[in-house]
Amino acid sequence: MFWHLMLAHFLADYPLQSDWLVDNKRTWWASVIHIATHLGVMFVIVGPARLMIWPQLLVLMLFHFLMDWTKTSLGYRWPEAQSLQYVVDQLIHIGSIFLFATWIDRTLLPGQFPINGAWPVLAIGYLLATYVWFISERIFVRNNPKFLREVDDSFISRMFARGVILSLVLLIRPGFEAFALVTLLPYTKQIFRLRSLVVDTLVALAMAILINLAI
DSSP states (O other): OHHHHHHHHHHHHTTTSOHHHHHTTTSHHHHHHHHHHHHHHHHHHHGGGHHHHHHHHHHHHHHHHHHHHHHHHHHHHOGGGHHHHHHHHHHHHHHHHHHHHHHHHHHSOGGGSOOOSSHHHHHHHHHIIIIIHHHHHHHHTTTOHHHHHHHHHTHHHHHHHHHHHHHHHHHHGGGGGGGHHHHTGGGTTOTTHHHHHHHHHHHHHHHHHHHHHHO
C-alpha cells in the first residue's frame, strides 16, 4: 500500500497542484481543493480497497492539511529557509504515508489490496526524475536567477532527457554510458550545460537505484 499512497501523493502534490493553489495555500478554499485532489487521486489508485480504508485516508489527509498549513505559515515568516522547509515538509509527508500504509496493511485482508506489481514504483521513479525534480530544482536554485531562468526555459527538454536516461539505465544497465549522445542534445545551448547534465544524470541514476531496490 505504501507505493500506491506515495504515487498518489506525488501526483497530487506536483503535476496536479497548480501555481494558483501554491500561491493561495493560506486561503481555506485553496487548501480544501488541494486536499480534495489528494483524496480523489488516492481513491482512484487504491481501487476497491477505498471502501475499507477511507477512514484512514481521511485522517491522513487531515494530517496533510495541518502540515501544509504549518509550512505555508513558516514560509511567510522565514522565506530565506524555503529550501529547508520544503525538504522537511516532504520528509514528514513520506514518513506519515509510511505509518498510515503500515496501519492499513494490518487491517486489510489479502484479497482486498490494490493491484500489486512494479507499476507504482516505476511511475514514482519516472515522476520523481521528471516533474518532481523540475519543481524541486526551482526551489533549490531560486537564489541563482540566471540558472533559475535556464531551468524554466529548458524544463521540457530536460525532463525528457532525464526520462530517457532513466529508461536507458533500466534497460541497458551495464552499458548505460551509451546515453551520452542522446542526452547531450537538450544542453548544447545552455550556459550551465555541464551542471544541468551532471545533475540530470545523477537524478536519473538515483531513481534507477530506487526502482531496482523497491522492485
